Amino acid sequence: MSDAAADPSRRNWIAITCGAGAVGGVAVAVPFISTFTPSERAKAAGAPVTVDISAIKPGEKLTVEWRGKPVWIVRRTPEQLESLKKTESQVADPNSDRKTYPTPEYAKNQYRSIKPEVFVGVGICSHLGCSPSDRFVPGAQPSLPDDWQGGFLCPCHGSTFDLAGRVFKNKPAPDNLEVPPHMYLSDTVVMIGDDKKA
Ligand code: FES
Numbered sequence: 484m485s486d487a488a489a490d491p492s493r494r495n496w497i498a499i500t501c502g503a504g505a506v507g508g509v510a511v512a513v514p515f516i517s518t519f520t521p522s523e524r525a526k527a528a529g530a531p532v533t534v535d536i537s538a539i540k541p542g543e544k545l546t547v548e549w550r551g552k553p554v555w556i557v558r559r560t561p562e563q564l565e566s567l568k569k570t571e572s573q574v575a576d577p578n579s580d581r582k583t584y585p586t587p588e589y590a591k592n593q594y595r596s597i598k599p600e601v602f603v604g605v606g607i608c609s610h611l612g613c614s615p616s617d618r619f620v621p622g623a624q625p626s627l628p629d630d631w632q633g634g635f636l637c638p639c640h641g642s643t644f645d646l647a648g649r650v651f652k653n654k655p656a657p658d659n660l661e662v663p664p665h666m667y668l669s670d671t672v673v674m675i676g677d678d679k680k681a
Pocket residue numbers: 608609610611612613637638639640641642655656
């Protein structure tokens with residue numbers, strides 16, 4: 484039996500991601516899944532995942548898998564951090580008070596992160612589980628408002644999130660993107676799935 488067959492949550496994510504890819508984004512999702520080694524699959528079953536983030540350049544995103552979910556690590560630029568002040572009044576839950584996906588205390592801030600520049604979030608839309616696409620370039624563009632500051636767009640039903648994973652008001656998605664438990668083992672190594680020492 485394949486891992487995908489053994490783990491319904493993972494199978495669903497793959498199916499949804501590929502479905503979303505039909506309208507854009509599959510080029511990222513498929514190579515990512517195909518690169519998993521057996522040990523990575525074992526980690527995906529539930530163990531914490533340790534990630535060296537030193538190679539992520541400002542403005543770039545790395546995706547890893549934890550518990551069958553895509554977890555994004557984005558190193559935000561100073562401009563991207565600044566954009567969170569502008570989106571503050573446009574998002575539905577700016578202080579991450581909603582409880583469906585409780586935000587860890589250490590991420591209950593405007594950046595929704597431990598280090599301001601590094602966002603760690605689960606890349607699954609809180610509406611029906613599609614994986615949103617990167618829309619990091621600010622400005623007017625299809626499916627986005629003219630004052631777009633950069634963030635994520637869910638291709639399934641149009642929910643948008645800022646660069647802290649905060650959902651914009653009046654969108655189908657009811658909640659911000661989940662911030663998973665995580666902690667830094669060093670300046671450049673983050674453990675996802677465990678925060679007992681944070
Ligand atoms: S699943 Fe994201 S908007 Fe519906």
